[in-house]
Amino acid sequence: NSKVIQTPRYLVKGQGQKAKMRCIPEKGHPVVFWYQQNKNNxxxxxxxxxxxxxxxxxxMTEKRFSAECPSNSPCSLEIQSSEAGDSALYLCASRxxxxxxxxxxxxxxxxxxxx
Amino acid sequence: GDQVEQSPSALSLHEGTDSALRCNFTTTMRSVQWFRQNSRGSLISLFYLASGTKENGRLKSAFDSKERRYSTLHIRDAQLEDSGTYFCAAEDRGGRALIFGTGTTVSVSP
Known part of the structure; x- marks a missing residue:
């Protein structure tokens, strides 16, 4: 179904640490989204x-996250200083x-x- | 802001039965997409609709073409592999990002 690749699968960080995740969108998809899904769905x-x-x-993203989608490299989303409330599933999507x-x-x- | 209200929140089905999930939108939406999320977190796209109905095997979805304020997903002859959490997500006429419902957890038992 989907060929969007996200890494890592799991990430554990202490409060205040940086947390970086990556996404390779489907080939030919110029539009990329990032969503956060919490434990309440x-x-x-x-x-x-x-x-x-x-x-x-x-x-929130503008203030606390760093995100980019460079050409010929994976997209990335990085929390500059992790907080307990950032614990969640981070989903990347493309179309x-x-x-x-x-x-x-x-x-x-x-x-x-x-x- | 725009809301997507999904019901029911949970559904227990026996194999072979039929059921329906529904999403109501507080405003007119341009399109709706239905997903199933498995236990590993993967969101699998089931349907994309800008209007009308679509069918794929035992699943059928409809998007109200007139007022564009609700969508349904029908499960026919439920099977064990239909278990999972189903989400609808809608795109409003001006927005670029999908607005998600809070999901329906479907459990199918023998």
């Missing part, structure tokens, strides 16, 4: 890109375009635990 949109450009991001009529394909996620 609530999804929070974090940021999206078209090619290397940030299209939208929430306030072929922005204007609708495009299925969003998700990777298997990086499960972050902040101790």
């Amino acid at each position: 609530e999804f929070k949109f974090l940021i999206n890109f078209q090619n290397q450009e940030v299209l939208q991001q929430i306030d 072929g375009g922005l204007g609708g009529a495009e299925t969003l394909y998700f990777g298997s996620g990086t499960r972050l635990t902040v101790l």
Whole structure:
């Protein structure tokens, strides 16, 4: 179904540490999304890109995260200083375009635990 | 903000039975996508709909084409492998990011 690859599968960090996760979107998909899914199954949109450009991001992402999607390299999402509340499943997704009529394909996620 | 209300939150089915999941949207949506998440966290895309209905095997989904404020997912002849958590996610007319429901956990037993 999906060819979006996320690494690592699991990530354990202490509070205050950096936490970095990576995503390789499906080949030919210029649009990449990052979502955070908490233990209550609530999804929070974090940021999206078209090619290397940030299209939208929430306030939290702008202040505490560093994210990029360089050409010819995996996309990455990095929490600069992890907090307990950041423990969640981080999901990356890609699709072929922005204007609708495009299925969003998700990777298997990086499960972050902040101790 | 825009909300996606998904029901029921949990569903227990016996093999061979039929059931339906529903998502209501507080505003008109452009499209809806249905996913199933397995125990490992993988989100598998089931359907993308901008209107009308789609069917794939024992699963069928519909998106209200008139007011675009609800969508349904029907499971026919439930099998054990249908167990998982199902999410709907909708895209509003102006937005670029999907808004997710909080899921329906489906458990199918023999």
